[in-house]
Amino acid sequence: xxxxxxxxxxxxxxxxxxxxxxxxxxxxxxxxxxxxxxxxxxxxxxxxxxxxxxxxxxxxxxxxxxxxxxxxxxxxxxxxxxxxxxxxxxxxxxxxxxxxxxxxxxxxxxxxxxxxxxxxxxxxxxxxxxxxxxxxxxxxxxxxxxxxxxxxxxxxxxxxxxxxxxxxxxxxxxxxxxxxxxxxxxxxxxxxxxxxxxxxxxxxxxxxxxxxxxxxxxxxxxxxxxxxxxxxxxxxxxxxxxxxxxxxxxxxxxxxxxxxxxxxxxxxxxxxxxxxxxxxxxxxxxxxxxxxxxxxxxxxxxx
Amino acid sequence: xxxxxxxxxxxxxxxxxxxxxxxxxxxxxxxxxxxxxxxxxxxxxxxxxxxxxxxxxxxxxxxxxxxxxxxxxxxxxxxxxxxxxxxxxxxxxxxxxxxxxxxxxxxxxxxxxxxxxxxxxxxxxxxxxxxxxxxxxxxxxxxxxxxxxxxxxxxxxxxxxxxxxxxxxxxxxxxxxxxxxxxxxxxxxxxxxxxxxxxxxxxxxxxxxxxxxxxxxxxxxxxxxxxxxxxxxxxxxxxxxxxxxxxxxxxxxxxxxxxxxxxxxxxxxx
Ligand SMILES: Cc1cc2nc3c(=O)[nH]c(=O)nc-3n(C[C@H](O)[C@H](O)[C@H](O)COP(=O)(O)OP(=O)(O)OC[C@H]3O[C@@H](n4cnc5c(N)ncnc54)[C@H](O)[C@@H]3O)c2cc1C
Numbered sequence: 001x002x003x004x005x006x007x008x009x010x011x012x013x014x015x016x017x018x019x020x021x022x023x024x025x026x027x028x029x030x031x032x033x034x035x036x037x038x039x040x041x042x043x044x045x046x047x048x049x050x051x052x053x054x055x056x057x058x059x060x061x062x063x064x065x066x067x068x069x070x071x072x073x074x075x076x077x078x079x080x081x082x083x084x085x086x087x088x089x090x091x092x093x094x095x096x097x098x099x100x101x102x103x104x105x106x107x108x109x110x111x112x113x114x115x116x117x118x119x120x121x122x123x124x125x126x127x128x129x130x131x132x133x134x135x136x137x138x139x140x141x142x143x144x145x146x147x148x149x150x151x152x153x154x155x156x157x158x159x160x161x162x163x164x165x166x167x168x169x170x171x172x173x174x175x176x177x178x179x180x181x182x183x184x185x186x187x188x189x190x191x192x193x194x195x196x197x198x199x200x201x202x203x204x205x206x207x208x209x210x211x212x213x214x215x216x217x218x219x220x221x222x223x224x225x226x227x228x229x230x231x232x233x234x235x236x237x238x239x240x241x242x243x244x245x246x247x248x249x250x251x252x253x254x255x256x257x258x259x260x261x262x263x264x265x266x267x268x269x270x271x272x273x274x275x276x277x278x279x280x281x282x283x284x285x286x287x288x289x290x291x292x293x294x295x296x297x298x299x300x301x302x303x
Numbered sequence: 304x305x306x307x308x309x310x311x312x313x314x315x316x317x318x319x320x321x322x323x324x325x326x327x328x329x330x331x332x333x334x335x336x337x338x339x340x341x342x343x344x345x346x347x348x349x350x351x352x353x354x355x356x357x358x359x360x361x362x363x364x365x366x367x368x369x370x371x372x373x374x375x376x377x378x379x380x381x382x383x384x385x386x387x388x389x390x391x392x393x394x395x396x397x398x399x400x401x402x403x404x405x406x407x408x409x410x411x412x413x414x415x416x417x418x419x420x421x422x423x424x425x426x427x428x429x430x431x432x433x434x435x436x437x438x439x440x441x442x443x444x445x446x447x448x449x450x451x452x453x454x455x456x457x458x459x460x461x462x463x464x465x466x467x468x469x470x471x472x473x474x475x476x477x478x479x480x481x482x483x484x485x486x487x488x489x490x491x492x493x494x495x496x497x498x499x500x501x502x503x504x505x506x507x508x509x510x511x512x513x514x515x516x517x518x519x520x521x522x523x524x525x526x527x528x529x530x531x532x533x534x535x536x537x538x539x540x541x542x543x544x545x546x547x548x549x550x551x552x553x554x555x556x557x558x559x560x561x562x563x564x565x566x567x568x569x570x571x572x573x
Binding site (some may be wrong): 121 | 432456467543
């Protein structure tokens with residue numbers, strides 16, 4: 001088995017998740033080469049082949065050109081799997097590469113399982129094992145699903161170039177709108193899930209967050225219902241957070257939510273259902289009615 | 304110029320439950336909804352209709368009961384809804400799905416030039432993010448993914464400028480028409496049908512195109528034309544965290560236990 005890993009460079013930095021690709025490959029026991037559109041000043045610490053294209057000439061993202069670079073490396077390496085991160089970069093580029101290679105694509109893989117790749121379905125209630133029948137397979141892996149593996153050493157660099165005949169014209173970047181809260185910086189986050197029942201109960205969760213010196217988080221249904229601003233949303237379509245303490249109140253623990261918070265240092269789940277999937281990542285589970293338990297906890301914390 | 308939205312009918316996954324005995328999904332009684340991302344695709348096509356008078360078509364590949372979802376598309380104002388349904392289309396993965404949708408788009412393009420195809424950025428029930436790009440590469444359309452705003456359309460130069468939602472920032476990018484756009488939820492707020500429109504939509508006829516119309520090689524669509532297959536569906540094993548106290552009968556006592564735990568981990572600022 002041979003893999004070509006597509007590393008990622010964003011806003012002038014090698015992404016640490018690039019090392020998650022290495023642990024994905026290590027789990028498969030695969031030979032590995034990596035491709036990176038990046039800079040010689042920041043090479044990944046790994047001792048294998050690295051196809052390097054210069055970000056200054058190839059651009060941070062230029063789909064057609066980056067696709068060509070990858071196809072070139074595929075020719076040279078003849079890999080079985082071409083592996084991307086499931087980021088906006090991989091999201092856009094992986095299917096282009098798959099189409100060009102007539103390869104099957106499996107997206108947002110969370111584990112390797114007996115010859116197949118495991119992906120979540122139906123809000124993480126179920127998993128499926130997906131297999132590919134084409135000679136090559138294009139894969140994207142979910143952020144955080146594989147641990148960071150930093151083998152050390154320095155890569156054998158082979159430089160790549162390509163010209164673009166692409167039809168997209170890059171105009172520029174815009175910063176995201178200002179958020180009224182920066183969850184990424186919070187040390188404590190107390191999250192309201194649909195289990196809180198109604199908008200009127202948000203202040204109860206907010207009060208616990210305040211008593212702990214933290215911020216309010218929210219699951220998506222709570223945001224969609226307009227109970228809490230989107231800037232508080234945790235998960236794949238919200239923010240990814242890793243506070244010291246994360247308290248999930250009435251959150252079931254869907255995969256998209258877990259992806260945004262499972263790297264928190266200590267996780268407490270308060271849920272009336274002892275089998276809720278959130279229990280899988282929680283260090284401590286309190287089986288209780290949130291609206292009874294949270295005020296009791298806040299009162300004691302405040303003391 | 305035609306605007307097409309590709310929509311999929313999916314089971315409402317928030318209501319899917321697992322049978323604790325057989326460990327399989329309980330599907331009975333689960334309502335079908337339009338894939339939430341696709342409802343934003345549909346909405347955006349209607350906004351272009353409102354603004355520029357472009358004709359809108361909603362396309363869906365699925366079993367015959369997908370008619371219900373396409374009626375909803377009529378109820379909010381699409382000009383035409385077409386169901387792509389044939390036994391041989393069943394069991395398709397994303398690649399085989401994009402093949403059927405592409406064939407239908409090509410067919411529509413012969414009557415009136417297609418300018419924009421909207422797809423949701425992914426579906427909630429299955430594989431993610433490949434049907435739209437599959438259509439783009441098959442038809443040679445420009446591909447713009449993760450779009451959260453249409454900045455402008457220049458019909459003379461046949462170009463479109465959009466904003467894409469990336470991690471912590473946006474990208475502004477321009478592409479020639481025709482284009483395939485996948486949309487994120489921030490793009491718009493889907494409208495609701497009015498009562499008269501809903502009643503009217505009940506009367507509307509949904510065109511059905513089967514493979515006698517699309518004439519695709521049956522070996523290349525549906526399950527047979529799918530290069531990925533699902534070998535197993537299962538409910539994940541879980542390592543549960545430690546359950547503390549009895550929060551139902553003794554919230555106060557349990558709160559004390561939890562606070563002790565937090566103190567022991569040095570997580571409570573004192
Ligand atoms: C593509 C995609 C992206 C998504 N992105 C995100 C995202 O970024 N963030 C996100 O959060 N979700 C996201 N979702 C939605 C996600 O799949 C779940 O639907 C969502 O996380 C569920 O939110 P919840 O846990 O609050 O609600 P539910 O799943 O409804 O869970 C409510 C929980 O509360 C418990 N409960 C109910 N009443 C009480 C009570 N009185 N006391 C105690 N517990 C109670 C229940 O046992 C249950 O476990 C995304 C989904 C998709 C398909």
